[in-house]
Amino acid sequence: MFSGPIPSCLGNLTLAMKEEKSFVDDPWYIRYTMEDLSILIDSRVYPHSYMVEEIEFTTKSMSYTYGGDILEYMSGIDLSCNKLTGQIPPELGNLSEIHSLNSSHNNLIGVIPSSFSKLKQIESLDLSYNNLTGRIPIQLVELNSLEVFSVAHNNLSGSIPEPKAQFGTFDERSYEGNPLLCGPPLQNNCSKTDSPSIVPPTTDDEGEGSFMDTYVFCVSFLVSYVIVLLGIFVVLYINPYWRQAWFSFIESCITTCRYSIVGNFLELYIFRRCA
Numbered sequence: 001m002f003s004g005p006i007p008s009c010l011g012n013l014t015l016a017m018k019e020e021k022s023f024v025d026d027p028w029y030i031r032y033t034m035e036d037l038s039i040l041i042d043s044r045v046y047p048h049s050y051m052v053e054e055i056e057f058t059t060k061s062m063s064y065t066y067g068g069d070i071l072e073y074m075s076g077i078d079l080s081c082n083k084l085t086g087q088i089p090p091e092l093g094n095l096s097e098i099h100s101l102n103s104s105h106n107n108l109i110g111v112i113p114s115s116f117s118k119l120k121q122i123e124s125l126d127l128s129y130n131n132l133t134g135r136i137p138i139q140l141v142e143l144n145s146l147e148v149f150s151v152a153h154n155n156l157s158g159s160i161p162e163p164k165a166q167f168g169t170f171d172e173r174s175y176e177g178n179p180l181l182c183g184p185p186l187q188n189n190c191s192k193t194d195s196p197s198i199v200p201p202t203t204d205d206e207g208e209g210s211f212m213d214t215y216v217f218c219v220s221f222l223v224s225y226v227i228v229l230l231g232i233f234v235v236l237y238i239n240p241y242w243r244q245a246w247f248s249f250i251e252s253c254i255t256t257c258r259y260s261i262v263g264n265f266l267e268l269y270i271f272r273r274c275a
Contacts, residue, residue, distance in 0.1 A: 003083040006103070010077065011091025076100030080126070084108060088127075090115040100124040104150070107131060112151070114139045124148040128177075131155055136181075141167050153177030159190045 075098050084106040092101070093115025100123060108130040116125070117139035125143075128150040135158035136151060146166045152173065157180035161167050172185045182190040236243040 001082050002079075003085065005086030006079065006084055006089055006092075006108075008089035008091045011089060011094040013077075013095060076124075077102070079103040079106065081105045086110070088113055088132075092116070093118045095119060097121050102126040104128040104130070109133065111135075112137055112140075112156075116140060117142050119143060120145065122146055126150045127154070128152040129154075133157070135159070136161055138162070141165055150174050151178065156181050159183040160186065 077095070077098065077100070080102045081104070084103070085108065087110030088103065088108055090113040093113055095101070096118055098119060099121055101119070102124070104126045106129070108127075110132065111134035112127065112132060114137040116122075117137065119125070120143070122143055123145050125146060126148070129152070132151065132154040133156065136156060138161045140146075140149075141161050141164060144165060147169075149166075149170050150173075152175060154177065156175075156178040160175060160181060160183040163170075163184050170185070172187075175181050175186055179188075182188045236246055
């Protein structure tokens with residue numbers, strides 16, 4: 001079982017078939033197996049060397065045994081079920097001839113590289129059961145050969161790319177286990193806050209309307225204030241009892257304020273004399 005980051009040099013692998021002649025006319029396929037790491041590549045070798053009749057290969061979420069001439073048209077990388085860490089190297093997007101890429105069941109972090117949109121021949125892309133974050137790149141909708149796609153059980157967020165082309169064929173099982181993902185085919189609808197809010201520009205008419213609202217408020221306040229004062233004066237003029245009570249209240253307030261001021265001055269004077 002392997003650990004550590006995925007080497008970025010994997011993006012330099014040449015998986016396309018070569019036309020030049022070699023020591024033999026027919027291509028043989030070598031499967032380099034290092035425990036759980038399996039890389040299937042096309043190679044031309046000497047006679048009686050690494051002749052493979054059948055191989056077992058995992059693709060499209062299924063394990064199959066292949067043999068014969070079909071091996072000539074297969075290319076894939078299986079990194080699943082290891083303890084790989086770190087981010088997915090964007091250089092893997094250079095494997096334009098690859099048909100299957102499986103890095104599921106690891107501890108990979110970071111975002112899904114948008115460079116995967118260059119995997120024009122990819123038929124199966126499995127990134128499930130990792131710790132990937134961020135959004136699913138919308139550029140992946142350009143993968144017209146993609147038949148199996150899974151990012152299940154990660155920490156992805158945001159809206160799922162528009163369900164068009166091949167992305168219209170994937171069901172919710174491809175995205176399950178990501179509680180922050182939203183949009184079809186999931187039941188979790190995207191909120192309005194998921195898209196950037198657009199503040200409409202303020203027009204001249206709206207500015208004039210705001211000024212008019214302020215003007216109306218000020219006029220209404222002044223009119224109300226004058227009406228209240230006139231109401232008080234009318235009541236005091238008509239009712240002698242309330243008029244007498246009002247003047248007594250005013251006189252009491254004036255007397256209280258006067259004694260308070262005089263008392264404070266006396267205390268201050270005495271304090272200064274004693275000091």
